[in-house]
Amino acid sequence: MTIPAPTRTPTGSTVLDLVLRFRALGLLLALAVLVGATASVNARFLSGQSVRDLLFAAAVTVLLACGMTTVVLTRGIDLSVGSTLGLAAYLTADAMSGGVPVPLAVLIGLLVGLACGAANGAIVHFGKVPPLVATLGTLYVFRGIVYFTAGGSRVNASDLPGGFLDFGNGTLLGVPYLFLIAAAVLAVVALFLRDYRSGRDLYALGSNPEAAALAGIPAGRRLMTAYALSGTLAGLGGVLYAARFGTVDASAGYGMELDIVAAVVVGGVAIFGGSGTVLGAALGALLLTVIDNALPVLSIPPFWQQAIVGALILAAIALDRLVALRAARALRKKGSHVG
Amino acid sequence: MSDRAPADAAPLWSALRRFASWDAVIIAATALFLVVAASTVEHFGTARNAGHIIVDLAPVLLLALVMTLIVATGEIDLSVASTVGLTGAAMGWMWNHGIALETIMPLTVLLGALLGAVNGLFITGFGLPSLAVTIGTLALYRGLAYVVLGDTAVADWPRDFTGWTLGTIGDTGVPNIVVPLIALALVVGLVLHCTPIGRAVYAAGANPVAAAYSGIAVGRLKCWLYVASGAMAGLVGVFWTLRYSSARADNAYGLELTVVAVVLLGGVSIFGGKGRLPGVLAAVVLLTALQNALRLAHVSTETLTVVTGALLIAAVLAPNLLTAAGDALRSRRRRAAASL
């Protein structure tokens, strides 16, 4: 029996890169078209103030989308982000209005987020509760806690330190501080997920949990990291929310979770884990924010706006799917092993 | 394996565990709760209150029926509440245009089915994840509801019809709505547990590839389930509109999470392939009755929110912990026995 010597055909496959780049490209393209179209109707859309407003609005969504992405990559989901944000925002603002120094109050917000995230992680990992169930539960629980602590009271802008509010509304060279923070977080998380072993472990966990166990990947630690990160970023989001809006009551962040999930999905992160990037998710978040902001500018009647957002979400995921299908076909054509 | 050690308590344990399926646990818990609440909470045990509970739980129960099937196939439908809103709005629009209510009602259910078909086509036709698609249609359908009715409410529904939704069968004190509820629950229950279709539903949820290799048209099956879900949402749209005599774009806002919550609480696995309808029905009753009892006991809304969430987590956590504890106990016993 003769064994033909394998000859390796030099292919240098970059299909994967291409797909990833193309996906981001698609989002960028959609963004550009939307911005261009809106600006051509109403030039004010590109004015400094308007762009600033957009970045302000995007900052919190981008932050939360980063956290959500890390969780979704592990085949999880964090529906409690809105409630966590509300809790952190209220406790931070309340602490500040009670005279706690700003840095300490900010720390409180982050710790609250961390605690919420850790609770989610523990329920998911140690309790073996499916993430959707666990975080749907904590969505209610955390929101209930906000109701308990806040009741009908509200922290008004006048109760907060001026410096904190100035920071919330301040800009550096025209870019809001809040957005800079979000961008920095995005860069760090992106680097972590792409270039660090523990980041890759998250992809592995989401891609095939059983195989991850066999490969000795510490699932518990990684899951806790992902959920804690999501929680902490929601906490940070809460702090930024307080700084930006000044007024915080028990409803802060109510119903935000589905927007964030939508952003992540539009950004090309597979809802069943294992693939996607935070950059995509951030672009998804940005796209949805731009849509939200552009529709009123385009003088779309308010009753139509929500419908259009829904239709665009559908279009985005359908497009993404088409791209993925083409990529898969390309892969199949390349074959693998025919010697 | 014929020669089992007689001292091994494992068969007893696993028999017990098999008997004490989640279904049984949640049904028992519900029954226990009803008994305890009736004897401790003032006004809870009255026939009138039972009527209130039943009318209150109707929409969630109806939506949960089909949602159970959908979740059992490993999918989800987050757009149900928006579909209720849109079909209700459409109903109001038709009423405003002078169409007879007898015509409107079937048309509304049909519209629901169409909206469900849109979900189904996106999910099975394009192969998109249902969570993502139905988040999209959640926004789309609610938005369209506003497009249809705007900020107006249609409220001049004929009393014969609105009265029926709240009325009782003769003087029995049993709400009219009980009849269709039981009928639909029976139909869905039988289909899920006693027909080839039900087997196919579980198969599609447990392993869609293997199901396809077994000749099950998984895509078609799921698509029909979404149609059914939409039609049911249309039916709930009719019920909701008549029961509150008000067709508004924001009808049933946010109800989807409650429906998902009861389905999960009822022991249906979010990954598909597992779960039974009786558990879900018990979960619907438990949640509604619990909320009712807490209200009657002057407990604040906050507590209600927390309890709902905690219950949901506990429902899945408890059996897991029990199994883990049982396993630990057994292996300790075995280790001890082996070291003798």
Add this chain to the structure above:
Amino acid sequence: GGTTRGDDEGDGPTGTGGTANPDAEYRTGLSFAMLPKQVNNPYFEASSTGAETVAAELGGEYEFTGPSDASASSQVSYIDTLSQQATDVILLSANDPNALCSSLDQARSGGSVVVTFDSDVDPACRDLFVSQVDSAEVGLALLEMTAEQIDGTGEIAVLSATANATNQNAWIDVMRAELESNPSYADMELVEVVYGDDEDEKSFSETQGLLQAHPDLRAIVSPTTVGIAAAARYLSGSEYQGQVALTGLGTPNQMREFVKDGTVTEFALWDPTALGELAAYTGAAAASGIITGAEGEVFTAGDLGEYTVGADGVVTLGPPTRFNAENIDDFDF
């Protein structure tokens, strides 16, 4: 065949029946329950304080209960509960004018007095409505304040609460009608109505959208406390501060800062605590047989003074108070 619109004429207002005894005393030991649109809302907390004081004064029991989401269906469940508990007086701010009717009917047939305040239901379904102000009066006041601030010319826009909010829609309708008919407003144009859903964030971004969509906008009218605060916060941090006028309905505590920094010149509101008080007195009066809800009946609402029941069983608190730099420090709510 078939049942079409108009086949079924609703019954007229039922009224409480019976006759009023203007000289009767307020009954003691009444049970009061206030059911706001949603709990955890500072506005209703203030009303609740007022009602609670009255309840205590009259030696009654008091409960503040309700859903955490502002939906009619959740309110129905709460009404059912209250009617089971045979609460004497239900003070209700309705999320929907029609959806609550059947439950309210049940409650009333069980002997409860239903007084709506802030936001009414179909008059047939309640005994009395305590209106914060007359709808027409609010609409006119809003328009008047706006006109003063922009010299009666230019584009104006409305930032409302939810699209279905009964009050807001009524006021906006009054404004629309007045803009068309009143020659002194001929140069003003209402270009758009947007909805912030009484959510801070949404109102905030809707304000942004308005300003971008309408470069020539002169004024924003926000007839809701959440909306005006959000809009004020946006304006105060933007380049539009001082360029675009903002007025509407807001609470002094929330708006003080913006009046001081010049973002807002003048806005209006009634005192929600007083509204709560009046609602409680009205309910107690009806439960004590002092009034029945018929037009022209008179009762005394403690320190608030004497009130007369108007047409359709409406009791009106009084004209809205206008707040500006001169008087704002005199108020704390």
Add this chain to the structure above:
Amino acid sequence: MSEAVPVVALRDVEKSFGAVRALRGAGLELHAGEAHALVGENGAGKSTLIKILAGLYRPDAGAIEIDGEPVDLHDPSAAIAAGIAVIYQEPALFGDLTVAENLFIGRQPRGRLGRIDRAAMDRDATALFERLGVLLEPDRPAKGLSIADQQLVEIAKAISLDARVLVMDEPTAALTSREVERLFDVVRALRAKGTAILFISHRFDEVEALCQRVTVMRDGAHVSTDPMGEVTVDELIRRMVGRELAAMFPRGEAAPGEVVLDVEGLASAERCRDVSFQVRAGEIVALAGLVGAGRSEVVQAVFGVAPREAGRVRVLGRDLPSGNPRAAMRAGVALVPEDRRQQGLLLDLSVMRNATLVRRGRLARFGFLTGAAEQREAAEWTGRLQAKYGRLTDPVATLSGGNQQKIVLAKWLATGPRLLIVDEPTRGIDVATKAEVHRLLSDLAADGVAVLMVSSELLEVLGMADRTLVMREGRLAGELPRADATEEAVMRLATGQTAEAR
């Protein structure tokens, strides 16, 4: 040899799953530089023993020793740290990660600031694959690899760990002789370097070719350990099954009847082209070829689970529509797929539900299923195939690999097919059962069923087939009648060296 301290020793290990006692006093010693075979029937406990060694399960009793010291392998990373690398029976890859990352997950080469050095990783992967003689691109995603390629990646991964102990649980079940040969070369090199090797296989030729020592297990217990040369295969089989074995390939003379399956010009998704053949009643036709030759694709396109791009498929003279397995089933076709976990079974559902899934419509009375009929049917067919399981209501996932395969067979045999397509029907099945399956196929053929069999095991192909169709790169390379079918002839067609050789 036995005086040296074993690298790894398992002593008197016990393990139960609920009521099932998978291991009762199993033991094993592995020595440096020695390949040790572990054989036993399906469900004997081989995989369970390995999973204990891998740190996946903790034993209920017994000890694990490394270099004579007792250790506690509480999780897989502990086993990896102890120098134990495992190739599992079922490949488990990360579909979304690249092939290279699959190899090095958790230990990727790092560059500056601890960042992963992708270029280095791809280089290492390429080097590994060259060693194994495999053509796989390191930077393609693992998704879409055939089961054989997946197995090869698993092998490369385990080898790259440079472990002291290499455990292989049926690594060759999905491979053809070419890859097996390559694998063995590499394993022999490792063995020469002093690695201790544990090899599980149901193929005795492989065991003989690779191993120096062989341990037999039965019903979770250790039966014997001997140097390879000192026992015969027949003796091993007798110890495994506890009785003499019937003939392996019980094939009588075939008397082919009418044409049951007629395939003309079949093409599907670039993986097979222009395939035409016929299968007659009472005949067993084998599809042979190298891994990835497109055999599975052909049968999947025939059955309708893979889309057909061109060509026609006729069963008993009736055209089958494309992409419609239900129509195929109605026409009397059954397909036992190659990947039982992905395509064959609902792992979380019970044995009963799996066994009766395709018959659910027939078992219903007035449209309703009560459970009794399903139970009867399931008990009958799993019994006929002697599948070993606890209860009919146990999830299939708890069965051993071979017994899972029997459930898939039972599920399809119950439909009483006119045309039975089996794709790797005996993958992972022990000798005794394999003989059983072979007899079953023969009996079915004798009863007039047309059988189309895809197999990577040449012996099976040669022993069972009345005709052998050989595929190469998606096309039919030739057809061999039983008389001409020899190992050389098949391989020549499969590798495309016909012209040169002649």
